[in-house]
Amino acid sequence: MSPSTPRKRLSREESQAQTRARLIDTAQQLFVTNGYGGTSIRDIADWAGYSQGAFYSNFASKEEVLLELLRGHMEAEAAQLSNLVDSGGRTPEQILGDLESWAATLNNDADWCTLSIELQLHANRSPTFALEYQTVWDAHRAGLGRVIGKLFATLGRTPPAEPEELAAAFMALTHGLALQRVAGRPDPSGRLILVFLRGLIASAGLPDTAPGADPQPALPA
Amino acid sequence: MSPSTPRKRLSREESQAQTRARLIDTAQQLFVTNGYGGTSIRDIADWAGYSQGAFYSNFASKEEVLLELLRGHMEAEAAQLSNLVDSGGRTPEQILGDLESWAATLNNDADWCTLSIELQLHANRSPTFALEYQTVWDAHRAGLGRVIGKLFATLGRTPPAEPEELAAAFMALTHGLALQRVAGRPDPSGRLILVFLRGLIASAGLPDTAPGADPQPALPA
């Protein structure tokens, strides 16, 4: 290192940011493992290697860390969805492929799902939290709804329910399956989600096409 | 009062059965409202109008009430399923109608679903409880799986995944949708479940029928 860039030592701001980041990370892991209620602030501080006071220097309460996690959750999901949505001019096969890889992500990132359940549960209890949560949730639902709407539009079919409702249902399916996960057993979540998605497409009406055409020739299971 | 229609006073057994029943009822309501972890034994006893000691005269621990609720849950679900399964020789329309009314039940009985989530969450934390829980869960999954298998058999179609897996997926969907419920908004659970079910049927293969036949003429959405 040259004398002009010596800083092994973090500036005060950097150090503070690090403390905060470590607390958030630790909190997420503990919430996933032990649940929100089953995690104490002492736990978070201890596992992160800080004192309880350090926690309170960064967050006003346990709920505030959860909010912070919610924001991270939100950003990650928004990024994911923009990948699915923004790229125009795709064939149905490509969109379905995208959704498939999204489902695979869920499969791998079990922690997010578990955390997501914790968020939802806590929103059901705490009105304060519910308010912030609703925003995130609605945004996500709208985003996923748009992807689904687009898929059906590209296929030239009418979805069997409002795209946003279908989006909510897929998220519900994801959460419900995450709840069923047992360590050691293979997780069929991604596969089942696709099975259901293909089902929806199969049952979707072809509004103004000539009758007798094969309904879904392009999408063999 | 005549000697043959005796005392408003409860006999000892009746009285203790009443106590137990009231504690269980109160516990269920509180678990649904505040979650398992968010409910204290003090709460249960207080709301039921008894002392904490009364609770411990009836249950060895908080987990034991949850087990009791699980058993009730189990019986109710078994009864429901036997209605769906046992009656032979039905048309596909009848079976679908049965499933529809089952979905409607879920719609109305939001508490059961919320409680069911609590059960599943607690099973994920407590090995003791998980053991008992797994039994109930497996039985229920097998039961619902049988109904689904029968439906596809009656329709002469091949289900797009193992019936038991589909059953698990529908339960997941139910739980996930229950999680999303917000007081004041209409609950689309039952409707969405049927949408997905119809989708599965639509995408199911017709193993040995003549090609070109209209795949699902009997089941318009």
Place this chain on the structure above:
Amino acid sequence: MSPSTPRKRLSREESQAQTRARLIDTAQQLFVTNGYGGTSIRDIADWAGYSQGAFYSNFASKEEVLLELLRGHMEAEAAQLSNLVDSGGRTPEQILGDLESWAATLNNDADWCTLSIELQLHANRSPTFALEYQTVWDAHRAGLGRVIGKLFATLGRTPPAEPEELAAAFMALTHGLALQRVAGRPDPSGRLILVFLRGLIASAGLPDTAPGADPQPALPA
């Protein structure tokens, strides 16, 4: 069974006495094992095979059982002592032999000693109990003191302290050694008590004998 001796069934009084006796026995065992404070009335009733109510039909409180045990203790000790004391005209060797067998009793009956400590401890806490206890204790101390006094008198020696005090000291030694007992290790109580007793005799003055005589020829270790 002949018709003239039918009674498989206990009379009410007999049955009650049996209940009482079983409760007392169970209580003693539990007090010895877990201590007075570590034993609950529920424990006593359960282990004896009765309800808690049965306990309260026989005793007003936990302390009353302890009193009952104290009385039993007292009688047993009185009987023991009267054996040591009453038989007149013994040689010193015989008396020492008697004491030796008394010490051996203590060795075997560890339970009595442990219980005795519990009694003494409880007397130190409860004034009510202390009152009754003091009587028993004083009687026992006086009894054992008389034996010791007699022993010295027979030997024609002056005890190095008041016989009653020596009695108390021997009981203290017994209790203290009982406290040190560890399961699995041999218990040297009886032997040590005799070692100390011989010591007292050895150091006892020969008030009016000719000087130069061998002090204790008759009692080699």
Place this chain on the structure above:
Amino acid sequence: MSPSTPRKRLSREESQAQTRARLIDTAQQLFVTNGYGGTSIRDIADWAGYSQGAFYSNFASKEEVLLELLRGHMEAEAAQLSNLVDSGGRTPEQILGDLESWAATLNNDADWCTLSIELQLHANRSPTFALEYQTVWDAHRAGLGRVIGKLFATLGRTPPAEPEELAAAFMALTHGLALQRVAGRPDPSGRLILVFLRGLIASAGLPDTAPGADPQPALPA
């Protein structure tokens, strides 16, 4: 006060050491008065003027305070014994005098004895505690055994039992006599211990001295 030694205020470390010390002191007094089982953590905290939480900031459990007291006990006893043991080249009279003053200490420090009994009792119930306790106990027994062995060696006599066993017996005697203490009555412990010790010396053999010598001319009671 000069500016260099200003603050009446305690530093943080001092203050927390004070808290700990007060809790330990209070615990000791209460254990002595009410017994280990009869003392609640609430009691300790209340009497020390702190909250229960303060207790748990300093000790993990009630047993840990007892361990702390045990350590203090151990140190005090070790110091006492090193006084008795270390100083070489003493006449028998001096050693006996030392033991006499040791016995007098016991006399005055009744609390230690009572506490010692509580320690022993708790060791009999809790395996965890027993482990630590055994170490202390063995050390003390060995130490006192050494003093006794030295005494007999100086006197040129053979002790009537293993010095360690005699040590254990004297500790038992001490404990047992402490148990008998009743407030208001004079406590003969110290005196009786010396009576017994002189007895042991009197009955000790003179292995290789000329026969006919006066056995214990130097030690008149």
Place this chain on the structure above:
DNA sequence: CATGAATGAGAGTTCATTCAT
């Protein structure tokens, strides 16, 4: 900013005791 001793409320649980049966 970070510390962690101390707080006070509340958790699950046990217990001696009461009383309708």
Place this chain on the structure above:
DNA sequence: AATGAATGAACTCTCATTCAT
């Protein structure tokens, strides 16, 4: 006399939170 459900107080222990340092 015996039952055991129910009581209410007390127990050990954990927690989110505060605040002097």
